[in-house]
Amino acid sequence: MNKKWLLPIFASFMLFSTTHINTAEAATKDDVTDTASKYLGIPYKYGGTTTSGFDCSGFTSKVFSDLGIQLNRTSGSQYQQGNAVAKSDLQVGDLVFFNTSGSGISHVGIYIGNGNMIHSQTGQGVSYSSVNDPYYWASRYVGAKRVATFDAQQQAEVKKAAIDFSVYASRAEVAVQIAKALNLDTSNTTTNFVDVKPTNANAGAIAAVEKLGIFEGDANGKFNPSSPITRAQIAKVLVLAFGLENQGETVAFNDVPQNNWASNYVSILASNGVTNGDGDGSFGTDELLKIKQLKVFIERIQQ
Template identity: 85%
Template sequence: MKKKWLLPIFASFMLFSTTHIDNAEAATNADVTDTASKYLGIPYKYGGTTTSGFDCSGFTSKVFADLGIQLNRTSGSQYQQGTAVAKSDLQVGDLLFFNTSGSGISHVAIYIGDGKMIHSQTNQGVSYSNVNDPYYWGSRYVGAKRVATFDEQQQVEVKQAAIDFSVYASRAEVAGQIAKALNLDTSDTNTSFVDVKPTNANAGAIAAVAKLGIFEGDANGKFNPSSPITRAQIAKVLVLAFDLENHGEARTFSDVPQNNWAYEYVSALAANGVTTGDENGHFGLDELLKIDELKTFIHRIQP
C-alpha cells in the first residue's frame, strides 16, 4: 500500500523533515472554527480528552485530531511543536499559549480570527474569549505556534511529518476492507463526495459503503479518504456494517462512560467478542486505529 503522510506533529523526541501532502484532504479556516465550535458548552474536566469533559490541551488535541492533525498531549508539550508566530501575524488555527499558574506554559487555546479564541477554561468549559482581554488573558499571553496553515484554497502546509498510513488505517482503507469483507459490488466509482474522484483506488468501495449508510461524509460534503479514523469511530462503522447487537451482560470499559456517543457501539463490539480492551480495562476511544487492529476486528466478526 502506498504510504500517505498526513498528520503533522508527532514528536517522540525525533525531528522529521517537512513532507508535502499530495492530494490530502486539507482543512479551511471555516473547518477549524466549525470543528472547534461544535464542542461549545462541553464542561471543563481536569485531564479530560473526550466529550464528557476537556481540559485545555485535551480540547485542542481533539479539535486537531478531528482535522487529521495529531498534537502532543499537554499545553507545555504542544508549545514545543510548530513554528513561533508573532501576535500581530496570527492566523486561524494558530495555537495560543498562556501562563496562568505563574510557572510557565499552563494553558492553550485556538485562534479563530478577529482577536477571538476558543478554549476549554476552568469555569466555563469550551467557550470563546478575547485574546487581548485586559482583565485576564491579555496579561497572561506567552506566545503562539503554527503547526499547520489553513486557508480557503483547501491547502495545508505541514510543518512536521508523522503518521505512516501503512501502519494506521485511513478512512479509505477502512472502506476498502469493509467492502471486501461484505463482498460488496464496487464497480460504481462515482460518489457524492467532493473529495473522492472516480480515479481514487478506493472510490468503488467508498461508494458502496456510503450507499449502505455505513459511512457518512462531513458537513462540507467530504469523505476525507486519507484521514485517520479513531477506535470510537470504527466501533460505529463495524456495528453498522455487520449489524451487531448487544446481548447478555454489557461489558464496560473505564474510558467509555455511558454518556459518550460511542458507548452503545463499543458495548456491541465487546458483546460480540470483537474487542476486549487492554490490560488496564481501556478501550481507547480517541486512539487512532491501526490496520492490523482493523483486520483483527473484521476477522473476529466473520464466521
C-alpha cells in the first residue's frame, strides 16, 4: 500500500498552463528536497516512470506528482512548461535542462540549491550532481523553468498536516532507536549536519549514527531529522547498522525487482527473519515506515 503522504496537503493546487506558475503554498523547499531524495539510488531505466527505474523526466514527473503538481512526460515537453529562469536566479524546485544528445533538450533535473541538482542519470540512477560541473553538465546546460514556487520556511502546521509522527518514524526517531539498540555513546551532540544543532533533543543519537556511517546527509549537508523514511530506506539503514548478511537464498518480493537499488538490503532483512513483507508478496518499498514497524524490526534483529 503506497502512502501518498503529501497529496492531501496539495489537493487545492491549481493546474498550470505552459505559462502559469503554481504557487505551492503548503509546500516548502525542504519538501521538494526531501521528496526527491527519498528516491536516491533508484537505477536509471529508459522510459522508466516507477521505483523499479526512472529516466530523467520520469523522475521529475514522479517527484512533482508526489507534490501534487502535474508535469508533461518528456524533458522536451517539460521545457515548454512554466516560466524561464536565469541561471543566477535559480531556486529550489526549478527544473534545469540540458542538451546531452546534440539535438536539443534531452535531460532534466530538479535544482536543490547551492549549485546542485538531483536527477536520474544513466549509470548512476537518482543521484546528486553539480549544475556547474566543468567536466560535463556546465557545458550542456540549456536553461531552467519554474513551474511552481515553494515557501522558503518549514511551517509547523504543514508538517503536522503532512504526516503524523506519532504513527510514522522520522529520521531522528530512527537514529534514536538504533543508538539505543546498539548502546551507542550519545554524549557528543556535535554533528556535521547543518540542520542539527547541539541543542537538538536528538543530536546525540544523530551524531552517534553519523560516526558509524549509518546515515549520510543530503547534497546540502542536511540530516532532515523531521523527514519520514521509507521501508526501502530503513532496510539499508538496518543492514548497515547491525552488519547483517544474507543467510541463505535470495528472498524476493513482487515490488522489489532485482535491479531495484534496495533489492539486496530487503533480501538480507528477509533472510534474517526480520521482515515477511506486507503479506501479499510485496515489501512496500515506498511505504513510509511506522514506529511500531521500526521497533519490531529491531526486536527481531536483536533476537
